[in-house]
Amino acid sequence: MSTPAGVLVVGASAAGLATAEALRRKGYRGALTVLGDEPHVPYDRPPLSKQVLAGQWEPERAHVRSGDALERLDARLLLGDAAVSLDVAARTVRSASGRDLTADAVVVATGVRPRVLPGQAGLRGVHVLRSLDDALALRVRLLGARRLVVAGDGVLGAEVAATARGLGVEVVLAGPQSAPMEAQLGPLASGLLAELHGEHGVDVRPGVAVEGLASADGRVTGVRLTTGDVLDADVVVVALGAVPNTDWLENSGLMLENGVVCDSRCSAADGIYAVGDVARWQHHGLGGLVRLENRTNATEQAAAVAANILGADLPYAPVPHFWTDQFAARVQVHGVLPADAQVDVVEGDIASRRFAAVYERDGRAVGVLGWNMPKQARLLRQRHLVEPRAAAVDS
Amino acid sequence: MKITVDEEKCCGAGSCVLAAPEVFDQRDEDGVVVLLDAEPAEGLHAAVREAADVCPAAAIALSEQA
Ligand SMILES: Cc1cc2nc3c(=O)[nH]c(=O)nc-3n(C[C@H](O)[C@H](O)[C@H](O)COP(=O)(O)OP(=O)(O)OC[C@H]3O[C@@H](n4cnc5c(N)ncnc54)[C@H](O)[C@@H]3O)c2cc1C
Ligand code: SF4
Numbered sequence: 001m002s003t004p005a006g007v008l009v010v011g012a013s014a015a016g017l018a019t020a021e022a023l024r025r026k027g028y029r030g031a032l033t034v035l036g037d038e039p040h041v042p043y044d045r046p047p048l049s050k051q052v053l054a055g056q057w058e059p060e061r062a063h064v065r066s067g068d069a070l071e072r073l074d075a076r077l078l079l080g081d082a083a084v085s086l087d088v089a090a091r092t093v094r095s096a097s098g099r100d101l102t103a104d105a106v107v108v109a110t111g112v113r114p115r116v117l118p119g120q121a122g123l124r125g126v127h128v129l130r131s132l133d134d135a136l137a138l139r140v141r142l143l144g145a146r147r148l149v150v151a152g153d154g155v156l157g158a159e160v161a162a163t164a165r166g167l168g169v170e171v172v173l174a175g176p177q178s179a180p181m182e183a184q185l186g187p188l189a190s191g192l193l194a195e196l197h198g199e200h201g202v203d204v205r206p207g208v209a210v211e212g213l214a215s216a217d218g219r220v221t222g223v224r225l226t227t228g229d230v231l232d233a234d235v236v237v238v239a240l241g242a243v244p245n246t247d248w249l250e251n252s253g254l255m256l257e258n259g260v261v262c263d264s265r266c267s268a269a270d271g272i273y274a275v276g277d278v279a280r281w282q283h284h285g286l287g288g289l290v291r292l293e294n295r296t297n298a299t300e301q302a303a304a305v306a307a308n309i310l311g312a313d314l315p316y317a318p319v320p321h322f323w324t325d326q327f328a329a330r331v332q333v334h335g336v337l338p339a340d341a342q343v344d345v346v347e348g349d350i351a352s353r354r355f356a357a358v359y360e361r362d363g364r365a366v367g368v369l370g371w372n373m374p375k376q377a378r379l380l381r382q383r384h385l386v387e388p389r390a391a392a393v394d395s
Numbered sequence: 396m397k398i399t400v401d402e403e404k405c406c407g408a409g410s411c412v413l414a415a416p417e418v419f420d421q422r423d424e425d426g427v428v429v430l431l432d433a434e435p436a437e438g439l440h441a442a443v444r445e446a447a448d449v450c451p452a453a454a455i456a457l458s459e460q461a
Binding site for chain 1: 404406407408409410412413421422423425426441444445448449450451452453456
C-alpha cells in the first residue's frame with residue numbers, strides 16, 4: 001500500500017493517540033483525524049484506580065500529553081462525538097453529530113466498557129471504574145462510605161480494594177477465584193496478594209460467585225451471592241471484566257467476536273485496523289487469537305499498526321506486559337504465568353517480598369514476575385522471553 | 396532535543412530501556428527510570444522519540460529545541 005492520503009482513528013485514548021503519534025514519528029505527514037466520544041483530552045486510565053482515586057493526583061496529571069504536545073501532533077482532534085457506524089468499503093465513519101469522515105485507513109481504537117450486573121442501571125451507590133468521570137464520582141462516594149464491597153477479584157477489583165482501604169473505608173473483596181488475580185498471577189503470587197490485602201484489613205472473600213445486587217428505595221444495600229447470602233454494603237464497585245466497544249460496528253460486516261477480529265497485521269479488512277483493548281488479532285508467537293487489556297499493549301500495538309498502515313506488512317507478536325500497584329507492592333508481569341508453571345525465584349526472596357521469578361512450562365520460559373523488582377524483571381524478560389511462547393492467554 | 400522524566404509517574408515498565416538503552420536505565424531498588432543522557436546526540440533521537448511514545452505511564456517528555 002502506498003502512503004495513505006488520510007488516516008482516521010476512532011477512539012481518543014491511549015491506543016488511539018499512540019497510533020497518531022506513531023504515524024507522525026514514522027514520518028507520516030498526511031491528514032490525521034482522531035474522533036473520540038469522551039469530552040476530555042486523552043488521559044491515562046491506570047492512575048484512575050490508583051493516584052486519582054486516592055486523591056493524590058489532580059485529574060490533569062493523568063493527561064497522556066501536554067497541550068503543546070497535542071498541538072505538535074498536528075491532528076484534528078474531534079472530541080465529545082461518538083462514531084455510530086462504519087462503511088468498510090468506502091472507509092467512511094458516521095458520527096453521532098452527523099459527521100461523515102472518510103479516510104484511506106481507518107483505525108478502530110474504541111476500547112472496552114465495564115460489564116454490569118442485572119438491575120445495576122440507575123441504582124445509587126453502585127459504581128464501575130473505567131473513565132475519569134467514573135473515578136471522580138467513586139472518590140466522592142468513598143469519602144462518605146462505611147462499607148465497600150468490590151464485586152470481582154481481577155486486576156481492577158484488587159486495585160480498587162487496595163486504594164479504598166487506603167482511604168480508611170471498610171472493604172470486602174469478593175470474587176470466584178481462590179485468591180485475587182489468580183488468573184493473571186498464578187497461585188503463588190495471587191496467594192501473596194491475598195495475604196497483603198488481609199494484612200491491610202481487606203476482608204478477602206474467595207470462591208464467591210456474585211449473582212446480583214440487593215437494594216432498597218433505589219439505593220444499593222449489598223451484593224447477592226449465588227448461595228443466597230448477601231454481603232452488606234453502602235457502596236458497591238462492580239469489577240467483573242469488560243466488553244469490547246464494537247456495537248457501532250454491528251452492521252459493518254467486520255468480524256466481531258469478543259473484539260474486532262484481525263489478522264496478524266492487526267488488520268480487520270482492507271485499510272481497516274484495530275488497536276488496543278478492542279483488538280483481537282492473530283498472535284503468531286502465542287498461536288491464536290489474542291486480545292490484551294493492558295496499557296503497554298496499547299502503545300506497542302499502535303506502533304505496529306502505524307507501521308503497517310505505512311506499508312511495513314509486519315506481524316505483531318509482542319511479549320505481553322502489565323503492572324499493578326497495590327499497597328506497597330509493585331508487581332510486573334512479562335509474558336504469561338500459567339497456573340501449572342514451574343516457578344523459579346532467581347532474585348531476592350519471597351519472604352522479604354522483593355523477588356523476581358521465571359515461570360517455565362515444558363522446560364521453557366513463558367513468563368517473568370517481578371514483585372517490587374521491576375528492573376530485575378525487565379532484565380529477565382530480555383534474557384528469557386525474547387520470543388513469546390505459546391500458552392493459554394486468550395479468554 | 397532535551398528530555399525530562401517524571402519519576403513519580405514512572406511505573407517501572409522498562410519499555411524506555413528496551414527502546415533506547417543508551418539513554419534510559421532503571422534504578423535497581425525500585426525500577427524507576429534513570430536518565431543517562433538528557434541531551435542525547437542526533438543519532439539517538441529516533442529511538443528516544445519511540446521510548447517517549449511507548450512509555451505506558453507517559454513519564455517521558457521531550458522538547459525539540461536545537
Ligand atoms: C481503572 C483502570 C486501571 C488500569 N490499570 C492498569 C495498570 O495498572 N496496568 C496496565 O497495564 N493496564 C491498566 N489498565 C488498562 C489500560 O488502561 C487499558 O489497556 C488502556 O486504556 C487501553 O487503551 P485503549 O485506547 O485501547 O482503550 P480505552 O482506554 O478504553 O479507550 C477507548 C476510547 O474510545 C472511546 N470510544 C468508545 N466507543 C467510541 C465510539 N463509538 N466513538 C468514539 N469513541 C469511542 C472511549 O470512550 C475511550 O475514550 C487499567 C484500566 C483501567 C480502567
Ligand atoms: S517506560 Fe516509562 S514507566 Fe517504564 S521505566 Fe521507562 S519511564 Fe518508567
